[in-house]
Amino acid sequence: MSLRYQRLLLIILSLFFVLGATLLILFNTKENISYFYTPSELSSLNINLDKKIRIGGFVEKNSFNKVSAGDFNFKITDDINSIYVNYKGILPDLFREGQGAVIEGYFQNKEIFNATTVFAKHDENYMPASIKSKLENSGYWNKNY
Amino acid sequence: MSSLIGFASLVLAILFNAYLIFSNFFIKNNGKVFNLFIRTSSVLTIISFFSLMFAYVVSDFSNFNVFQNSHSEKPLIYKISGTWGNHEGSMLLWVSILSIYGLLFSFTKNIDLKFKQETLLIQSSIHILFGLFIIFTSNPFLINSVIVEEGLGLNPILQDPGLAVHPPILYAGYVGYSIVFSQAIASLLNHNKNKDWISVAKKWSLISWTFLTAGIALGSYWAYYELGWGGWWFWDPVENISLMPWIAGLALVHSLLMAKGEQLLKKWIIFLSILCFSLSIFGTFLVRSGILTSVHSFASDASRGLFILLIFFIITGFGFLIFLLKTPESSKPINFLFINKASALVINNILMIIATLTILLGTIYPIIVEVLTNDRISVGGPYFNSTVIPIMIPGFLLMSIAPILSWQTNKVRNARLYVLGFVVISFIVLIQSYFSTFNTWGVLGLILGIWIILASCISIISSSKINYDFKLLQKINPYIAHIGVGVAIIGITCSSVFKNEYELNINEGDKFQIENTMISLEKIEMTNEINFQALRANFLIEKNKKIVARIKAGKNYYPVSKMITTEAGIFHQWYRDIYFIVGDQKDNNWFVKVYINPFVSFIWVGVLIMVLSGFIGISKR
Numbered sequence: 001m002s003l004r005y006q007r008l009l010l011i012i013l014s015l016f017f018v019l020g021a022t023l024l025i026l027f028n029t030k031e032n033i034s035y036f037y038t039p040s041e042l043s044s045l046n047i048n049l050d051k052k053i054r055i056g057g058f059v060e061k062n063s064f065n066k067v068s069a070g071d072f073n074f075k076i077t078d079d080i081n082s083i084y085v086n087y088k089g090i091l092p093d094l095f096r097e098g099q100g101a102v103i104e105g106y107f108q109n110k111e112i113f114n115a116t117t118v119f120a121k122h123d124e125n126y127m128p129a130s131i132k133s134k135l136e137n138s139g140y141w142n143k144n145y
Numbered sequence: 146m147s148s149l150i151g152f153a154s155l156v157l158a159i160l161f162n163a164y165l166i167f168s169n170f171f172i173k174n175n176g177k178v179f180n181l182f183i184r185t186s187s188v189l190t191i192i193s194f195f196s197l198m199f200a201y202v203v204s205d206f207s208n209f210n211v212f213q214n215s216h217s218e219k220p221l222i223y224k225i226s227g228t229w230g231n232h233e234g235s236m237l238l239w240v241s242i243l244s245i246y247g248l249l250f251s252f253t254k255n256i257d258l259k260f261k262q263e264t265l266l267i268q269s270s271i272h273i274l275f276g277l278f279i280i281f282t283s284n285p286f287l288i289n290s291v292i293v294e295e296g297l298g299l300n301p302i303l304q305d306p307g308l309a310v311h312p313p314i315l316y317a318g319y320v321g322y323s324i325v326f327s328q329a330i331a332s333l334l335n336h337n338k339n340k341d342w343i344s345v346a347k348k349w350s351l352i353s354w355t356f357l358t359a360g361i362a363l364g365s366y367w368a369y370y371e372l373g374w375g376g377w378w379f380w381d382p383v384e385n386i387s388l389m390p391w392i393a394g395l396a397l398v399h400s401l402l403m404a405k406g407e408q409l410l411k412k413w414i415i416f417l418s419i420l421c422f423s424l425s426i427f428g429t430f431l432v433r434s435g436i437l438t439s440v441h442s443f444a445s446d447a448s449r450g451l452f453i454l455l456i457f458f459i460i461t462g463f464g465f466l467i468f469l470l471k472t473p474e475s476s477k478p479i480n481f482l483f484i485n486k487a488s489a490l491v492i493n494n495i496l497m498i499i500a501t502l503t504i505l506l507g508t509i510y511p512i513i514v515e516v517l518t519n520d521r522i523s524v525g526g527p528y529f530n531s532t533v534i535p536i537m538i539p540g541f542l543l544m545s546i547a548p549i550l551s552w553q554t555n556k557v558r559n560a561r562l563y564v565l566g567f568v569v570i571s572f573i574v575l576i577q578s579y580f581s582t583f584n585t586w587g588v589l590g591l592i593l594g595i596w597i598i599l600a601s602c603i604s605i606i607s608s609s610k611i612n613y614d615f616k617l618l619q620k621i622n623p624y625i626a627h628i629g630v631g632v633a634i635i636g637i638t639c640s641s642v643f644k645n646e647y648e649l650n651i652n653e654g655d656k657f658q659i660e661n662t663m664i665s666l667e668k669i670e671m672t673n674e675i676n677f678q679a680l681r682a683n684f685l686i687e688k689n690k691k692i693v694a695r696i697k698a699g700k701n702y703y704p705v706s707k708m709i710t711t712e713a714g715i716f717h718q719w720y721r722d723i724y725f726i727v728g729d730q731k732d733n734n735w736f737v738k739v740y741i742n743p744f745v746s747f748i749w750v751g752v753l754i755m756v757l758s759g760f761i762g763i764s765k766r
Contacts, residue, residue, distance in 0.1 A: 014495050017536075021499045024532045025506065032528035033510075036521035054523060069650055069729045070736030089648075090372070090728035090738060093700070093709045 034104065039081040049107050052116075055083060056102045064097050076103060076113075085113045092120035148208045151196035152286035154189040155237075158244070159276040161186035162269035169266060176258060183251050183265050186272070187244035194241040197285050198228045206296050209287040210234065216298035216705050218676045226309040227299045232433065232449070233285035235312060239429070240275050242313070242320045247272070250324055250349075256341055263331035264324070271323055274456045282449045298705040301677070307367030311360060315387065318357025319425040322390060324349045325397070326422035329415040330464060333471040343411075346418065347401045348763060353421075354394040355759030361387050362752040369745070372711040372726055374441065377640075377748065380526040382437040385508045386428035389501050393421045396497040403490050412472055413494070419464040424501075426457045436512060489547045496540040503532050534586075541593050541634070544627055545600040559607055563600060570595050582643070590638025597631030619765050626758040633751025639744035647739045660741055662723070663687040667695070669735070677701045679712075682727045682735065686716055698725035719746055 036054045037045070047053060060082050063075035070089060074097075075082040085103055095101060095118060105115040165182045200208045201224050204217040214231045215224060223230075229238040247268045253261065279285070325346055332342050364387070368374035375381060397417040400410055431437055434450020507524045514522050546563060574591045578584070601624040618625075647659055656665040667683040681699040685692050698714030716723040721743045728736035 010491065013492065017495050017499050021503055021532070021536055024535055025503060028528050028531045029510075029524075032531070033522050033524055036523060066729065066731060068736075069731045069734050070648065090711070090726055090736065093372075093711050 036102075038078045039076055039083045040078055042083065043081045047107055049109070052104065052106060054102055054104045055113065057082075057100070059095065059097050059099055059101050061097050076101065083113050084111060085115050087115040087118055089118075091118055094120040096120075147196040147200045147203075147205060148286040148288060151193045151200070152284070154196070155193040155276065155279065155286070158186040158189035158193065159273055159280075161189065162273050162276075165269055166266055166273075169262075176262075179262055179265075180251050183269070184248055186269070187248040187251075190241050190244035190272070190276075194228075194237050197234060197237060198225060201225065201228050204296065206293050207289050208285075209289040210285040212289050212293055212296045214299050215296040216676070217295060218705070219299060219304070220675055222306070222309055223299060223304050227303075229312050230299055230303045230308055231285075233279070233283040235316075236275070236279050236283050236433075237285055238313060239316055239320060240272060240279060242316050243268070243272055243275065243323055246320060246324050253345065256345055257335075260328075260331055260335055260342060263334060264327045267327035267330050268323060271327070271460065274459065278449075278452050278456060282452050298703070301701065301703040301706055301708045301710050302371070304676075304703075305367065305371070307363065307371075311363040311367055314356055314363060315360025318353050318355075318360045319390065319428065321349060321353025321356060322394065322418075322422040322425050325353060325418045326460075326464065329418035330467055333415060333467050336471070343401065343414070346414070347398075350394060350397050350401060350418070350421075351759060351762050354391070354398055355756055355763065357387070357391050357394060358752060358759065359756045361391060362749065362756070366749060368441075370713050370715060372713055377745070378637075380507075380529040381439050381441060382508050383432055383439045383441040385504050385529070386424075386431055389504055389508075390421050390424040390428065392497050392501045392504075393417060393424055396494045397421055399490055400494060403487060415468060419461070419468060423457070423461040423464065426453070426460060430454050430457050431508075437508070486547065486550045486552050489543050489550055493540050493543055493547070496536060500533055500536045500540075503536060504529065507532070538589070538593070541597065541630075544630065545593075545597040549600075549604045559603070562603060562607075566599055566603065567596055570599060584642050587638055587642040590634055590642070594631045594633075594635035594638060597634065598628050601625075601627045601631065618761055622758050622761045622765070625761070626755055629751045629754030629758060631751070632747050632754060636744045636747025636749075636751055640742045640748065643743050645741045647741075649737045649739065650734055651737055652734055659723075659739055664723075664739075666735070666737070669699075674701075676705065677703045680727075682714075682725075682737070684714065684716075684725055686723070696723070696725060698727050700727065717746060720744060722746070 034052045034054050036056060039055065039057050042055065055076055057076040057078045060075035060077040063077075063082075065073050067073065072088075072091065073084065073086050076085055077083075085105075086108070087103070087105075092101075099120065102119040103113070103115040104117040104119070105113060108114050161182055165179070165186075197208075197210070199205075200211050201215055202221070204211065204215060204224070206212040206215075210231065210233050214234075215227050219227070227234075229235045247265060250261075250268070251265060328342055328346050328349070361384075364384075365377045368379065368384075369377040378384060397414065400414050400417060403410055430450060430453040432439070432441075433453055436450060507528050510524055511522050514520055549559070549563075571592050574588055574595065578588050578591075605621045605624050645660070649657060651657065651666050653666055653668055656663060658664070663686075665685045665687070667685050669680065669682045672679045672681065679699060679701050681697040684696045684698065686694045686696065694716050696714040696716045697712075699712055701710045701712060702708075703710070711726060714725040716725075721741055722745045724740040724742055726738045726740075728738065730736070
C-alpha cells in the first residue's frame with residue numbers, strides 16, 4: 001500500500017467515525033439538555049410539563065415547611081416572583097432559608113414544582129456563576145451572601 | 146517570617162529561570178552551570194511550597210491565606226493538606242510539582258545534551274508563566290493587615306483524608322504532561338533525527354498517565370462517599386476535564402508503543418503530546434475561572450480565569466504553531482493490513498480522539514450557547530452516557546483482541562478459541578440476564594467486561610512460557626492493564642445499571658429487611674470530636690441471626706464555620722456496597738436512604754490493576 005492510499009484510507013475511516021459520533025450527538029442533545037431559569041422568567045413563559053428544567057434563586061424566608069421527615073415544601077424566590085416547590089428526599093447540608101439554591105425537576109401544574117434534585121450553595125464564598133449573573137441582573141444580589 | 150522566605154524564594158526561582166532563558170540566547174552555558182541553575186530554581190520553588198506548609202502547620206495567622214483557610218484547632222493532617230485546600234496554595238503545589246519534574250528530568254542520562262537542555266528551557270518558560278500567575282493574581286504569601294488570634298477555618302467538606310492524597314496525585318498527572326509537551330517541542334526545534342527521545346517520552350507519558358489515573362480514581366472514590374457530589378461519576382465539568390487528558394494520554398501511550406518502527410507516527414505523537422498538556426491547562430482554566438457551574442468548584446475569580454486563559458493561549462498557540470512550521474517529514478508508510486496491530490491501534494486512536502472531542506463539546510456547549518443566545522443551559526449525564534459510551538464500545542471490542550494481533554501479518558493466533566469464548570460468554574450472560582432483570586446496557590457491559598478479561602487471560606496463557614519472574618510480569622503487562630479495564634467495566638456497568646434505592650421512615654430500634662439482609666437501627670448517639678460534634682445512627686447488619694457489621698452514618702456539626710456535613714455510612718462487601726444516608730427527623734422518626742450498589746468494589750480494583758501495570762510499565766527497560 002502506498003503512502004497516498006494509506007492517507008486516503010485513514011481519512012475515510014476517520015470521517016466514518018466522526019459521522020457516527022455527530023449523529024449520536026445530534027440525536028442526544030435535544031432531550032438531555034436542561035434549561036436554567038429564574039422564577040421571574042418562568043412567570044412569563046409557558047413551560048412544558050414534561051420538560052426537565054432548573055430553577056435558581058433563594059429559599060424564601062419563612063416558607064420552609066417539613067411535612068414529615070424527608071418530605072418538604074418551600075418557595076424559591078428572586079424577590080420578584082416565587083415558586084412553590086415540593087421535594088421528597090434529603091436536602092443538601094447547606095440548604096437554608098435565605099440562602100441560594102438550585103432545584104431541578106418538573107412542573108406538576110402551573111403552580112407547583114416537583115423537585116427531583118436540590119443543589120445548594122457549596123461554601124460560604126461560593127455561588128454558581130449561573131445564578132450569580134442572573135440574580136445580578138434582576139437586582140437581588142447581595143455581596144454578603 | 147515563613148511568608149517572607151516563601152515569597153522571596155518563589156521570586157528568586159522565577160528570576161533564575163528567566164536568567165537561564167535569556168543568557169541562553171547570548172552565551173553557551175556549559176552543562177554543569179545549566180544544571181546548577183535549573184536545580185537551584187527547582188529547589189527554591191519547593192522551599193517556597195514548604196514554607197507555606199510550615200505557616201499552616203504552626204497556624205501562623207499573620208499570613209492572610211492561612212488566616213482565611215485554617216484554624217488552630219484542626220487536626221494536623223488537615224493543617225498539612227489545607228496548604229493546597231485553597232486556590233492560592235493549590236497553584237503553588239502545581240508549580241512545585243512542575244519543579245520536581247524538572248529536577249528529576251535534569252538527572253536523566255543517555256539523552257542528547259542539546260535536546261535535554263531545550264526541554265528544560267521550555268519547562269522553565271512554563272514555570273515562569275505560572276510563577277507570574279501566582280505572584281500577580283493568587284499570592285499565598287500576603288501578610289494579614291490586622292493581627293488576629295484565630296483563623297476562619299477550612300471548609301468542613303474538605304476536611305477529609307481525600308484532600309490529603311487526591312489533589313497532589315492528580316496534579317502529578319496533569320503536570321507530568323508538561324515534560325511530554327516540552328520534549329515534543331524540543332524535538333521539533335531540534336529536528337531530532339535520533340529516536341531516543343521516544344523511549345524517554347514513553348516513560349514520562351506513562352508516569353503522567355498512571356498518576357492521572359490514580360488521581361481521578363481517588364477523587365471518584367471521595368465523591369462516592371461524600372453526599373452531594375453525585376456519586377463516583379457525575380459527568381460534572383470538573384470531572385470531564387480530567388477525563389479528556391486521560392483519554393488523550395491513553396492514545397499517546399498506545400501510539401508510543403507503535404512508534405518503534407513507524408516514522409509516520411512521529412507527527413501524530415507530537416500532536417498528541419501537545420494536545421495532552423493543552424487539555425491539562427484548559428482544565429486548570431475551567432476549574433479556576435468558575436466559568437462553568439460545577440459541584441466541585443470552590444473558588445472562582447474572573448481575573449484569574451483570564452490570566453490562565455492567556456497562559457493557555459500562549460502555550461497551546463506556541464505549541465501548535467511550532468508543530469505546523471516544523472512538522473517532521475514522514476517517509477515510510479505504516480504497515481497496514483486488514484486486521485493487524487497497526488490498524489487496530491490506529492482505529493483505537495481515532496476513537497479516543499473522537500471521544501475526547503465529544504466530551505469537550507458537551508462540556509463547553511453551555512458556554513457556547515450562552516455567548517450566542519444568552520440562555521443558561523446545563524448538559525447532564527444522559528448526554529455523555531448516550532454519546533461517549535457507544536463511541537468507546539468498538540474500541541473496547543478491539544482492545545480485547547488487540548494484544549494478540551501481529552505486526553506483520555493478517556493472521557490471528559488461536560482465532561477459533563477466541564470466537565468460541567466470545568459466543569459462550571454472550572450466551573451465558575444472556576441466559577443469566579433473561580432470568581433476572583434484563584437491561585440492554587447491562588448485558589452489553591457484562592459481556593464486554595468478562596470477554597476482555599477472558600481474552601487477556603487466554604493470551605497470557607498461550608503466549609508465554611510460564612517462568613515466574615519479574616521479566617514475565619513486564620512481558621504480560623499490557624494484558625494486565627486490559628484485565629484491569631475489564632474488571633472496571635463490570636463494576637461500572639453493574640453499579641450504574643443494577644443499583645437500587647430504598648427510602649425509609651424509621652424509629653430507633655426498628656428492624657427492616659432489604660434484599661435478604663436484616664438491618665436494624667440500633668441507636669442514635671451524639672459525640673464530641675476534636676473540632677466538630679457528631680451525630681451518628683448505628684445500623685446493625687445481621688446474617689443468619691448473627692451481627693456481621695455495625696455501620697455508622699450521620700452528620701457532623703462544625704462550630705467554627707457553623708456548617709453541617711452529612712457523612713454516609715458504607716458496608717463494603719466484595720459483590721456490593723450497602724450505602725446509608727441519614728436525613729431529617731420529625732418526632733424522633735428518621736428519614737433514611739439506603740442504596741444497594743452492586744460490584745462497586747470492582748471499579749476500584751480495576752483501576753488499581755491499571756495503576757499497578759502502569760508502574761510496571763514505568764520500571765521497564
